[in-house]
Amino acid sequence: MRFNRADDITVEIPRAALEAIFVECDRYNVDETGGRILGTYKNSGRQLSISVNGVIEPGPNAQRTQTYFRQDGEYQEKVFREVEERVPAIEHLGNWHTHHVNSLRHLSGGDIETYRRTVDHSKHNTDFFYALLVTEKKPGQTGLQRYVFKNYVMRLGDDKVYEIPATAVTLVDSPLVWPVSGAHAPLPKATRSKATEAYTRSFGDIAKSDLIQDQDVITQFFPKVKTLQSKDLGIYWRGSITLADGSEPEVVVLRDTEAPFECSVTLRDPPEALRPVVESFGNATFPNGRAALIAVERACNAQLISTMSSRKRRGRLWMF
Structure with missing residues (x-):
């Protein structure tokens, strides 16, 4: 053509x-x-x-x-x-x-x-x-x-x-008629968590903008993952993500308190099929929370599909 x-x-x-x-x-x-x-x-x-x-x-x-x-x-x-x-x-x-x-x-x-x-x-x-x-x-x-x-x-x-x-x-640089919230626009202040506000006071305008984007993307695409805060860990995210097979493993994303633009991610009590993912993410870091969640979601789905494909080859029928 x-x-x-x-x-x-x-x-x-x-x-x-x-x-x-x-x-x-x-x-x-x-x-x-x-x-x-x-x-x-x-x-x-x-x-x-x-x-x-x-x-x-x-x-x-x-x-x-x-x-x-x-x-x-x-x-x-x-x-x-x-x-x-x-x-x-x-x-x-x-x-x-x-x-x-x-x-x-x-x-x-x-x-x-x-x-x-x-x-x-x-x-x-x-x-x-x-x-x-x-x-x-x-x-x-x-x-x-x-x-x-x-x-x-x-x-x-x-x-x-x-x-x-x-x-x-x-x-x-202009506002959108849709989506009215998401990765591109800050949420109204009233909807931001206390953890978000505390974090933005601690790390200034650049971190504030990045965390707001984290919060907006995670709220839209990972609604069961919540923003939390503790004295020792600072800001972190924890909750379940829905995978291709319908399972919902619990994920934890931590921000490095000394380097707030570095995040790590892990699965809590993962099933045996997902243990290779946990091992592969052991030393991995990501620039923000949303990138960490997207990466672990993709890796888990890829691992599940690979496992299911192997089982299909052995003659068992699997369906999503």
């Missing part, structure tokens, strides 16, 4: 929107994932200016494999209607999804076919469809540098697929 350079299209993306997307990519580094893109736009002839204002997560019933992704449309529709009620000018601009797990560095034929049907559908509210594609994870990079992404547009009545050059994409 030949992609045409789009010299008449510009895109503005809030850094908070990219971070929300990249957090989802961190959680699913084996399977494809994705979501919806919300925003506004301006058209003047062929000139098109796209302003992203939010991203909707995949939803609780999304389906994923390494080469296939299906969103939870019912959930996303409810979210969109809620946002639309607050911000009537908002539009569904398009979708974002990932290929960094399968090494495909551009939209697939299936992606293009699906997006073409969408932009040509009578109920699609714009004369274009915008697609953001995460193509690569960059080893050793952090923040918004940790993934590579590309931008595409398909237009109504036009068979070409347009790739927007990186020079036409601008990152901005």
Whole structure:
């Protein structure tokens, strides 16, 4: 498939929107994932200016494999209607999804076919469809540098697929219409725990910002993990995470009181199947609590899948 350079299209993306997307990519580094893109736009002839204002997560019933992704449309529709009620000018601009797990560095034929049907559908509210594609994870990079992404547009009545050059994409600092809380935005002060407030007083503005991001991501994605504080340990997290087989092992994440941006993680009383994970994380450190939880969740699921695959090969049927 030949992609045409789009010299008449510009895109503005809030850094908070990219971070929300990249957090989802961190959680699913084996399977494809994705979501919806919300925003506004301006058209003047062929000139098109796209302003992203939010991203909707995949939803609780999304389906994923390494080469296939299906969103939870019912959930996303409810979210969109809620946002639309607050911000009537908002539009569904398009979708974002990932290929960094399968090494495909551009939209697939299936992606293009699906997006073409969408932009040509009578109920699609714009004369274009915008697609953001995460193509690569960059080893050793952090923040918004940790993934590579590309931008595409398909237009109504036009068979070409347009790739927007990186020079036409601008990152901005602006609030999102959705998610209204999460890794990109601080929670209202009233909802923060006493442990969070004590920690932020102790370590200043940089640690405060990082801990707020920890608290927001953990609250959203690991609701059974709670923020705690003790005289000896300082701030730490403890609670259960839900794994692929439905089990809920208890996890503890500790912050180094002398180096508050280093965290360690372990499982309490792990089942035998997960003991290799505990051993592998024995000397590992992470830059924050959310990274530690995401890493141990992925490692546990990978270990469980490996164990189940081995049992399948011995002839026993296993089901999730």
